[in-house]
Amino acid sequence: MHAEVLVSLALRQVDKVFHYNVPPSLAGKVQVGSRVLVPFGRRKVEGYVVGFSPAPNPADLKDVAALLDEGPLFTPHQLALARWMAAYYLCPTVKALRAMFWPLLQVKGPKKVRGLWPAACCEVPDPRRAPKSAAVWQVIQARPGLSRKELAEAAGVSPRVVDAMVARGLLRSEERIESRDPCQDLPEKRIKPPVLHGEQIRAVSKIIEALDQKGGRQVFLLHGVTGSGKTEVYLHAISAALARGKQAMMLVPEIALTPQMIDIFRGRFGRQVAVLHSRLSDGERYDEYQRLRTGEAGVVLGARSAIFAPLEQPGLIILDEEHEPSYKQEESPRYHARTVALRLAGYAGAVVVLGSATPSMESYCQAVGGGAYHLLELTRRVGELPLPSVRLVDLRRELQEGNKGMFSRDLREAIARRLSRREQVILFLNRRGYSTLVVCRECGLVLKCPHCDISLTYHVSGRLRCHYCNYSVLAPSLCPGCGSRHVAYLGMGTQKVEQEIRRLFPTARVLRLDSDTVGRRGAHREIIDTFREGEADILIGTQMVAKGLDIPGVTLVGVINADISLYMPDFRASERTFQLLTQVAGRSGRGEQGGEVLIQTYSPDHYAVTCAQNHDYQGFYRREMALRRTLGYPPFTHLARLLVTGRVEKEVQEAADFLAQAVHAAGVPVELLGPAPAPLTRIKDRYRWHLVLKASVQSVLREAATAALDGFSGTGRYRRVQVSVDIAPQSMM
Ligand code: ADP
Ligand code: ZN
Ligand code: ZN
Numbered sequence: 153m154h155a156e157v158l159v160s161l162a163l164r165q166v167d168k169v170f171h172y173n174v175p176p177s178l179a180g181k182v183q184v185g186s187r188v189l190v191p192f193g194r195r196k197v198e199g200y201v202v203g204f205s206p207a208p209n210p211a212d213l214k215d216v217a218a219l220l221d222e223g224p225l226f227t228p229h230q231l232a233l234a235r236w237m238a239a240y241y242l243c244p245t246v247k248a249l250r251a252m253f254w255p256l257l258q259v260k261g262p263k264k265v266r267g268l269w270p271a272a273c274c275e276v277p278d279p280r281r282a283p284k285s286a287a288v289w290q291v292i293q294a295r296p297g298l299s300r301k302e303l304a305e306a307a308g309v310s311p312r313v314v315d316a317m318v319a320r321g322l323l324r325s326e327e328r329i330e331s332r333d334p335c336q337d338l339p340e341k342r343i344k345p346p347v348l349h350g351e352q353i354r355a356v357s358k359i360i361e362a363l364d365q366k367g368g369r370q371v372f373l374l375h376g377v378t379g380s381g382k383t384e385v386y387l388h389a390i391s392a393a394l395a396r397g398k399q400a401m402m403l404v405p406e407i408a409l410t411p412q413m414i415d416i417f418r419g420r421f422g423r424q425v426a427v428l429h430s431r432l433s434d435g436e437r438y439d440e441y442q443r444l445r446t447g448e449a450g451v452v453l454g455a456r457s458a459i460f461a462p463l464e465q466p467g468l469i470i471l472d473e474e475h476e477p478s479y480k481q482e483e484s485p486r487y488h489a490r491t492v493a494l495r496l497a498g499y500a501g502a503v504v505v506l507g508s509a510t511p512s513m514e515s516y517c518q519a520v521g522g523g524a525y526h527l528l529e530l531t532r533r534v535g536e537l538p539l540p541s542v543r544l545v546d547l548r549r550e551l552q553e554g555n556k557g558m559f560s561r562d563l564r565e566a567i568a569r570r571l572s573r574r575e576q577v578i579l580f581l582n583r584r585g586y587s588t589l590v591v592c593r594e595c596g597l598v599l600k601c602p603h604c605d606i607s608l609t610y611h612v613s614g615r616l617r618c619h620y621c622n623y624s625v626l627a628p629s630l631c632p633g634c635g636s637r638h639v640a641y642l643g644m645g646t647q648k649v650e651q652e653i654r655r656l657f658p659t660a661r662v663l664r665l666d667s668d669t670v671g672r673r674g675a676h677r678e679i680i681d682t683f684r685e686g687e688a689d690i691l692i693g694t695q696m697v698a699k700g701l702d703i704p705g706v707t708l709v710g711v712i713n714a715d716i717s718l719y720m721p722d723f724r725a726s727e728r729t730f731q732l733l734t735q736v737a738g739r740s741g742r743g744e745q746g747g748e749v750l751i752q753t754y755s756p757d758h759y760a761v762t763c764a765q766n767h768d769y770q771g772f773y774r775r776e777m778a779l780r781r782t783l784g785y786p787p788f789t790h791l792a793r794l795l796v797t798g799r800v801e802k803e804v805q806e807a808a809d810f811l812a813q814a815v816h817a818a819g820v821p822v823e824l825l826g827p828a829p830a831p832l833t834r835i836k837d838r839y840r841w842h843l844v845l846k847a848s849v850q851s852v853l854r855e856a857a858t859a860a861l862d863g864f865s866g867t868g869r870y871r872r873v874q875v876s877v878d879i880a881p882q883s884m885m
Contacts, residue, residue: 154207155182155216157199159192162244164861170199171207175215182216184231185224189217200249202231223445225253227462229499236495242857242877243485251485252460255441258434262329262442267297268314271324277317284309285317297328331439343419345387352381355528356388362503363392363467369497373474373519374507376530377539377767378738379702382507383413385530386470387420389505390451394424398467398502399450403489405476406430406455408700411677412684417453428454428461431673456481456489459496466500469493473699474506474515475731480882488880490515509738509769510731513780514787516773533742540709540741542749542765544756547713558644558652563710563750567653571660571689575745576705579653579692580736581646581712584666585609588643590616590627597633605834611668612647621836649692649712657690665693698736704743709736714753714761721831722884723785726760730772733764784823784846786880792845792853793881794860795830797838798873807870808841811860815845818859822847831885838874844884853879 156169172190174182182188186201191214198220207213226234226249234248241248270292277285287307292298295306304311317323348356355374362370376382390400404413409429417425426440426449443449445462452461456479459469471479471490479489490506497504506515506525519527533539545560555561570577587610590599599608601618608616610627617624631639646666653662663679670676676696683691684703691697711733718729733751741747753761763772781788794811798804808827815824823846830840847853857877864875 153204154210154213155188155201156203156205157188157190157216158202158246158249159190160198160200160246160250161192162247162250164242164244164865167238167244167246169202171205171209171213172199172216173210173213178216178219181219183224184228185226187220187225189220190214191217200225200246221256225256227464229464229466229496230460230462232499233460233492233496237485237487237492240491240495240854241485241487241879242854242861248485248487251457251487252462255434255437259438262331262439263435264327265299265330266325267299267328268292268303268318268323268325269296271322275322277322284313285322288314288317289322292323300325331443343416345391345420346384348384348388349381349534351376351530351532352385352388355385355530356392358526358528359385359389359468359503359505360392363389363396363398366501368501369494369504371494371497371504371518371525372506372528373511373515373525374505374528374530375511375516375519375769376507376509376528377533378509378735379533379537379539379742380509380530381534382472382509382530383416385528386472386505386507387416389468389470389503390421393468393503394421394450396467399452399463399465400468400470401452401454401458401461401463401466401493402470402472403454403456403458403479403493404472405478405699407478407696408473408476409453409455410680410700412680412702413700414453417451421451424449425451425453426461428452428458430455459489459492466496466502468503468505469497470505470507472507474508475510475512475727477728477882482883484876486876486878486881488882491880510734511769513727513773513776517777517787537741537744538746539767540737540747540749542737542751542767544761544765545750545752546756547752547754550752558649558712559656560750560752563752564656566708566748566750567657567690567710570708571657573707574689575707576683576686576688576703577690577708577710578697578701578706578736578739579649579690579710579712580694580697581644581649581692582694582716582732583609583643583645584647584668584694585611585617585619585645586647586651587641588645589641591640591642592631592633592636593638593640594636595631595634597631599628599632603835603837605832609645610641612651620832644712646692646694653690653692660690661688662690662692663688665691665696667694667696670696695732697739698732701739702742703739706740706742707745707747709740709747709749711736711749711751711753714751715755718755718758718760720885723780723783724882726758726779727776729758730760730764730776733761734767734769737764789846789848790850790853791881792857793878793884794843794845794857795876795878796827796841796843796873797835797876798870799837799839800872801839803870803873804839804841807864807873807875808843810867810870811864811875812843814860814863815843815856817863818856820847820852820856820859822852822856842884844881850879 154171155174188199189196190199230252237248238245277289279286291307300314304314393400426444452458519525545562550560589607601623604620606620615624616627650664665679737749740749759775796804796808812827825844827841827843830842845853
């Protein structure tokens with residue numbers, strides 16, 4: 153038998169297994185999942201062992217040169233998943249595999265520290281003759297493993313006393329593994345689960361039934377209005393999975409992975425939960441991976457990439473807010489965590505629960521009318537609380553009546569009323585910064601990023617920033633085009649809202665939550681805790697305030713402008729707007745005082761807005777599906793997008809034309825839209841063109857895209873142009 157190795161070059165051309173001979177020195181040590189060094193061409197490259205089989209040409213095999221780590225880097229499920237991802241998303245297998253095991257390679261290993269232990273048999277120090285040693289002795293009996301410094305400090309003696317005891321053999325020094333626990337400063341208070349209400353019981357028992365069934369994957373769509381207690385359903389389902397010796401995964405969107413959420417899980421499952429998100433240090437992530445690999449932790453709570461966590465036997469996979477666009481990774485491998493979860497569950501025979509108050513069109517249509525998913529519904533809020541009443545404010549009329557400010561009279565009054573009653577307010581605007589458009593009133597020049605075709609946002613720091621590449625520059629006092637002093641700051645962001653609120657309500661205590669205020673570690677938690685504890689009256693923010701927050705004191709949610717997402721050049725613009733409005737509205741009225749929502753909009757008749765107003769998911773679904781059917785968009789068709797980028801626009805355009813011809817030449821039944829410049833025409837100095845392929849069967853898309861890519865790498869003509877394929881794209885920008 154010879155080792156099948158994938159070499160670690162992320163190129164489509166070498167994405168196949170190569171056979172190597174395992175030399176006697178490594179026999180028995182090289183296994184599936186091993187990272188090895190192998191000769192490849194004239195150099196040595198890293199590779200991963202994915203199997204063993206007899207090579208077709210055993211005579212000219214080369215030897216595996218070295219074994220790079222001890223244990224395997226990936227599980228059999230992960231390997232199967234990576235292979236499927238490579239075929240499905242047209243990416244190199246090693247790229248998909250690396251997305252799974254990279255945390256294991258970021259640090260050398262577990263963190264080891266020196267600790268001290270009491271020696272097994274020795275004379276106990278006498279408290280009268282050696283009071284200091286006796287104090288140390290007492291501490292180390294109670295807390296063995298402390299470091300020299302910790303021990304001296306705890307005993308209130310100089311470290312030299314400790315050193316002397318080590319020298320006399322009273323204490324022995326040993327290395328121990330210290331776990332880098334991302335939650336160690338959180339109190340681990342066990343929380344007793346509440347008694348489930350009727351709809352929750354029905355949902356949980358259906359899921360448990362599925363967990364108890366032998367056989368293939370089962371998928372549930374849990375459609376529950378905001379505040380209906382979906383999280384509690386997940387928690388019970390996870391308990392049930394653990395009780396059956398199965399492991400569970402719980403995925404949430406990165407910004408919904410709040411400290412509150414982590415507290416809830418730790419409170420219920422203690423150290424059985426491993427937490428994975430982008431703010432962990434490499435060491436913390438490594439240790440969480442180890443705890444999962446060894447089985448010490450059986451529950452993963454994490455964002456998108458936690459779907460790749462190394463669970464031996466996942467039995468339950470939950471995606472909360474399954475409709476969230478952030479489940480799609482926007483760089484290679486361009487996977488969607490929901491699609492991957494469904495596939496992984498297929499391999500593992502696991503139960504999948506997709507939850508949302510506003511399910512994606514793709515998922516909901518699978519759960520109704522004979523689709524493959526089971527629909528579970530939570531139609532009411534916990535405790536029979538009503539959904540908040542939603543009022544629309546027509547900004548056109550507001551302007552006609554002479555109000556040019558960012559707040560309508562209604563919204564101002566509503567805020568004032570809450571402040572006088574000591575209730576809390578959330579204000580939502582999905583744009584950060586102060587002013588989103590800086591333009592010269594004399595010559596019309598719009599200040600844009602020199603690297604992107606994007607207007608710069610003014611921040612209160614006095615700088616202009618590009619929100620795509622982070623370029624920043626001091627705001628000029630004169631127009632760089634004509635020297636005029638009349639530079640206008642138009643368009644508003646959360647900073648401007650904050651300033652205006654402070655001007656209108658000078659005594660209100662105001663907090664802002666957006667990616668500019670949560671830079672420091674722990675800042676996110678502080679802001680939310682302060683608000684939850686009632687130490688602030690108004691919370692202003694971007695999407696970060698729209699998701700997950702469960703704060704009973706909030707009786708008013710104000711949407712400053714509902715139209716921002718509505719007119720994006722993207723066929724999902726209405727869906728995104730409906731979802732966002734429903735989510736943010738759902739933050740209001742979670743306490744006994746009830747709640748209200750005010751949505752300011754220039755489009756009060758748009759169905760995305762009116763359906764959100766009426767809490768009418770079904771109505772929205774029907775309207776949106778009818779439109780998608782007419783226009784031939786998903787879920788009625790499948791899409792793929794080829795994005796072409798490069799520094800020279802002419803080359804990009806020519807390459808895009810070439811790809812279009814290659815698609816035509818492939819002779820498969822796809823519809824081709826474009827090539828055309830992408831809505832974001834230039835980012836980070838690269839021009840962007842795209843082609844959108846549409847087909848009724850997804851495999852046809854891959855056929856066409858593969859043909860185009862093969863033709864493209866075959867010509868060798870556009871060496872400075874990059875092409876990326878996006879199967880089932882979530883963003884058309
Ligand atoms: P959703 O995720 O559906 O918006 P949550 O899971 O945030 O709703 O639940 C809303 C609130 O109701 C939370 O504070 C939760 O702790 C509480 N809750 C959930 N189920 C119950 C129950 N059966 N009894 C009492 N409180 C509950
Ligand atoms: Zn000017
Ligand atoms: Zn830029």
